[in-house]
Amino acid sequence: MSDSTVLTWLVIRQDDNGNRYRVGQYATEDEAQRIADSLDVKGHKQLYHVERMGQSRP
Secondary structure (H helix, E strand, O other): OOOOOOOOEEEEEEOOOOOEEEEEEEOOHHHHHHHHHHHHOOOOOOEEEEEEOOOOOO
16 A cells, blocks of 8 residues: 655754755644654754745745
8 A cells, every 4th residue: 555645844954054954754734843843842953944845945
């Protein structure tokens, strides 16, 4: 059986130098935001945010 779920929401980590990395890809914005929020509370200096695939932030 194949999974046809489309994973259109990304969690992106941005470091102090402006480098961006994809942390994960999720089916819903809410799911992606929960992951980003859970990473934020761990106290890292990086910024985590959610964006829709194909609509990256400047």
